[in-house]
Amino acid sequence: MNQWKNFSKGFIKENPVFVLLLGMCPTLGVTSSAINGLGMGLATTFVLLMSNIVVSLVKNLIPEKVRIPSFIVIIAAFVTIVQLAMQAYLPSLYKSLGLFIPLIVVNCIVLGRAEAFASKNTLVSSAIDGVGIGLGFSFALVLLGSIREILGSGKIFNITLYSENYVTLLFVLAPGAFIVLGYLIAIINRIKKN
Amino acid sequence: MNYLVIIIGAVLVNNIVLMQFLGICPFLGVSKRLSTAIGMTGAVAFVMVLATIVTYLIQKYVLDSLGLAFLQTIAFILVIASLVQLVEIILKKVSPALYQALGIFLPLITTNCAILGVAILTIQKEFNLLEGVVYAIANAVGFGLALVLFAGIREHLDLQDVPKGLKGTPIALITAGILAMAFMGFSGLV
Numbered sequence: 001m002n003q004w005k006n007f008s009k010g011f012i013k014e015n016p017v018f019v020l021l022l023g024m025c026p027t028l029g030v031t032s033s034a035i036n037g038l039g040m041g042l043a044t045t046f047v048l049l050m051s052n053i054v055v056s057l058v059k060n061l062i063p064e065k066v067r068i069p070s071f072i073v074i075i076a077a078f079v080t081i082v083q084l085a086m087q088a089y090l091p092s093l094y095k096s097l098g099l100f101i102p103l104i105v106v107n108c109i110v111l112g113r114a115e116a117f118a119s120k121n122t123l124v125s126s127a128i129d130g131v132g133i134g135l136g137f138s139f140a141l142v143l144l145g146s147i148r149e150i151l152g153s154g155k156i157f158n159i160t161l162y163s164e165n166y167v168t169l170l171f172v173l174a175p176g177a178f179i180v181l182g183y184l185i186a187i188i189n190r191i192k193k194n
Numbered sequence: 195m196n197y198l199v200i201i202i203g204a205v206l207v208n209n210i211v212l213m214q215f216l217g218i219c220p221f222l223g224v225s226k227r228l229s230t231a232i233g234m235t236g237a238v239a240f241v242m243v244l245a246t247i248v249t250y251l252i253q254k255y256v257l258d259s260l261g262l263a264f265l266q267t268i269a270f271i272l273v274i275a276s277l278v279q280l281v282e283i284i285l286k287k288v289s290p291a292l293y294q295a296l297g298i299f300l301p302l303i304t305t306n307c308a309i310l311g312v313a314i315l316t317i318q319k320e321f322n323l324l325e326g327v328v329y330a331i332a333n334a335v336g337f338g339l340a341l342v343l344f345a346g347i348r349e350h351l352d353l354q355d356v357p358k359g360l361k362g363t364p365i366a367l368i369t370a371g372i373l374a375m376a377f378m379g380f381s382g383l384v
Contacts, residue, residue, distance in 0.1 A: 021363060024222065025307045029215035069275055072304075076268040084264060099216075102267045102314055106307045108219065174213050175378065178371030186364035 007128050010136025016109045017140035017181075018188040023109040026100045027141060028177040034157050037145030039093045040100060041138025043082050045131065047104050048113060050078045052130035055118040071114045072105070079104045109137060147180050148172055197328050200321075203384045204332035210308055211340040212374040217308030221341060222366060224299070231345035232338075237299040239334035241281060242309055245274050246330035249313040250323055270313050275304045308337060344373060 016022045026044070031037045054074050062070045083101050086094040094101065104110065113133055118126040146156055152171030154162045170176050208214055211221050217238070224234045249270050257263050282300045285293040303309060312333050316326040347369055356365050 021222070022219075024218040025215050028218060069272075072271055072275060073268065076271050080264065080267050083267065099214075099311055099314060099318075103216075103307045103311060105267055105271050106305045106310050108305055111305065170375070173378065174215070175371040175374040177215070178367045178374055182360075182364040182367030182371065185367065186359045189364070190359050 003125065003128055006125055007132040010133040011139055012136075012188070012192070014133075015136045015140055015188070016133060017137060017144075018185055019192075020109075021185075022112060023107045023137065025103065026107060027144065028181065030097050030100050031141055031145040031148055031177060032152070032172045033149045033155075034142055034145040036093070036096055037141035037143075038138060039090070040097055041134070041141040043086065043097075043101065044104055044107060044110070044137055045134025046082060047075060047078045048110055048134040048137075049127060049130040051075045051110060051114055052118040052126040053123060054078075055114045056121060056123050056126035059119045067119065068111075068115070071111060071119075075110050075114065076105050109133065144177075144181060144184060147184070148176055151180075152176060197325070199384050200325060200329050201332040201335075204329055205336040205339060206377065206380040207383050209336045209340055209377050210312070210333045211337055212370070212377045214311070216311040217306055217337055220299075220302065220306060220308075221344065221370070222363070225341055225345040225348055225366075228342065228345045228349060231341045234299045235334070235338035235341055237303060238306065238308065238337055239331070241274075241278060241300075241303050242312055242334045242337075243327060243330045244281065245277055245309050246313055246316050246326050247323070248273055248277060250316060250326050253317050266314070266317070270310060274309055274313070278304045308333070340373070340377075344370060347373070 010016065012019075014020060017024070017027050023044075026040050030040045051071070051074050055071060058070075058074075079102060082104070083094075086097075086101065113130060117129050121129070148171045150156055150161060151168055152173075153169075154160060154164055154167045171180065204210065210216050211218065220234050220238070224230045252269060252273060253263075253266065257265060257269060262269075278300055282293075285300075312330055316329055319329075321329055348366060351365060351369065360368070
């Protein structure tokens, strides 16, 4: 039960995007389509899971004072792995996510979980926490990406829903990201209050 | 001419915050008051130019010449993190007044993706060192422009009667969206 709570908190209650407002740059930058949002979400989930595992394993070996730089190096190593793997096996996704893949390093969610959770908890609960928060982040990205793709290009996951003559192009452009996220957060706030 | 294109492109057309979505955290976090927005801009400009120069030299003379280009992400973030520490220590000794003004913003800058973003973009766009410096300065100006504009709007927003559900972050994001729409008017300029 406890572990289930640990896993599921990332979806609504402690959702990194909608509630904690962390990791806003990739959230706004890559969600012009649902598939990009999913790719970014899963890449971040992998980094979160692996860095949480490693940090919880080495937490007693790292001196208190150099803890943050050590965490950053651990995270950067896994980001490089993701970057190289994606370049080799998913070149088109890598191209559309572009700069935001190396920027997972400075995503506050990853460092935040390492510092706030993995450096204090056991291996198993850190791994569960990483997957839970990562999937919550992916959920937020896919939701935002789907809404923008439906409104802005009349498609979802590249399946056409309605004619391109009726789309509002604004939503796949930069302003649409801010506006859709603004309304989504307002809706989530409303749900949480009830 | 080339430099003018870089400057206008980075400040207006591809504004780092509103068009490229880099540095959103400080954009939302410290834009509640105009004075903090200006302080943050100063700190970002300072570190951004320094970091671009140092990462450029590291890429050129260490990573490229040793064939270690795949270590770019790790090397750059380490350089930026230690640079921020160094700047903090030096400022504290040399100019306590400036340290007082920038103080609280400096540690936040390590995780500001605008710094790492501009460093990587300078390499990706294959600029030379001078072009890279111009590009970094222009991006810092663009960051400052967006931040100051947004802080000015938000100071007014506090006094307005916003619908209850939209108060706080949601209305700020929607305002940023409208601001981004205004910046779209510059597209096609270069």
